[in-house]
Amino acid sequence: MWFVFTIATTLIWGLAELFYKKGARPDEKFSHLKITVCVGVVMGLHAVFVMLTEDFTYDPMNLIYYLPVSLCYIISMALSYFGMRFIEESISDPIENTSGAMCSLLCIIFLHETIGIWSVLAILVIVVGILGVGFLENHGDTDRKKKLGKTLAIVAFAMPFCYAIIDALGSFLDIYYLDMETTKLANVTEENIELMANISYELTFAIVAVILLIFMAIRGVKFELPTQRDKIIAAICETAGQFTYVFAMSGNGAIAAPIISSVCVVSLILSRIFLKEKLTRMQYFFIFLVLVGILGLAIIEGDVVFVWHVFGRDEL
DSSP: OHHHHHHHHHHHHHHHHHHHHHHSOTTOTTHHHHHHHHHHHHHHHHHHHHHHHSSOOOOTTHHHHTHHHHHHHHHHHHHHHHHHTTSOHHHHHHHHTTHHHHHHHHHHHHSOOOOOHHHHHHHHHHHHHHHHHHHHHHHSSOOHHHHHOHHHHHHHHHHHHHHHHHHHHHHHHHHHHTSTTTOOOSSOOTTTHHHHHHHHHHHHHHHHHHHHHHHHHHTTOOOOGGGOHHHHHHHHHHHHHHHHHHHHHHHHHHHHHHHHTTHHHHHHHHHHHHSOOOOOHHHHHHHHHHHHHHHHHHHHHOSHHHHHHHHOGGGO
C-alpha cells in the first residue's frame, strides 16, 4: 500500500500546484492573500480534527515555541502565491523546489555537515539551471517587462527565489525542533513530535488566516469563501497530500521520497496541458536541469530527513 500512497501523494500535490496557479489570478489584487486564507482555514480544520480524534494532549504553548518555523513556512507560501499571479508555474515550481539544496548548504555552513561529491554535482546542476532560467528571463524572448512593467516583473520573478530561501530557513530550523535532544517543543515524545509540530504549524496558519480576513475586511476587499473554488481545491489537495505522505514514507521512505520529488514534473506537465503554458526550448532545457538536480539529490541522499527538506515544508 505504501506505493499507492506514494503515487497518490505525487499526483495530489501536483494537482495542488495546478489549482494554486488557477486561483492566483493576475487581475485579482489580493488573490495571494485569499489563497493563504483558504489554506489556513483547511489546515486549521484538519488540526482540530486530529486533536479530537487522536489520543494525546496538545500544549498550546507550542504555538509560540514553534512560531519561528511556522512563520518561515507561511511567509514563504504567501510570497509564492503572489509570484504565481505573474510567473508561469513551469518556471516558478522548479525554482521553489531548490529549497532542499539551500537547506543542505545551510547544514554544511552552520552544522559543519559533509556531503558526497555526487550531491555537490547535483547542486551545481541546479545552480546552472537556475542561472540559465534567470538569464533567459532578463535577456531572452520573454515580454514580461512589457506586460507588467520593469519593477513588477523583477519583483514577481524574485518571488520563487524568496520562497526557496525562506522555506530552506524553515526546514533548517526544523532540524532542531524535530530532534528530541534540541527541540523547543513542550510535552512531546519521540512518537508524536512530528504530529505536535504539524498541529502547531496548521493552527498558526489558521490564526494568520483570521488576521488576513480582518485585514481584508478593513480594506473593503470582497471575499466570499464559498466562491473561491480553485483556491479551496488547492488547499484541500495540499492537506490531503500531507495525509497520504505520512503513509507513503512509513512504508519505504528511501524509495518513496525520490518518487514524490517528481511532483515538480507532474506540475510542469499539468501546467502545459491545462494552463497552456508555453516556454522556449532553452527555458525547458534549463528547467530540465533543475529537475534533474532535484531528483538527483533525492536519490543520492536517500534518507527521509534530507528529502523532507528537498520538498519544502509547504508541501508536507
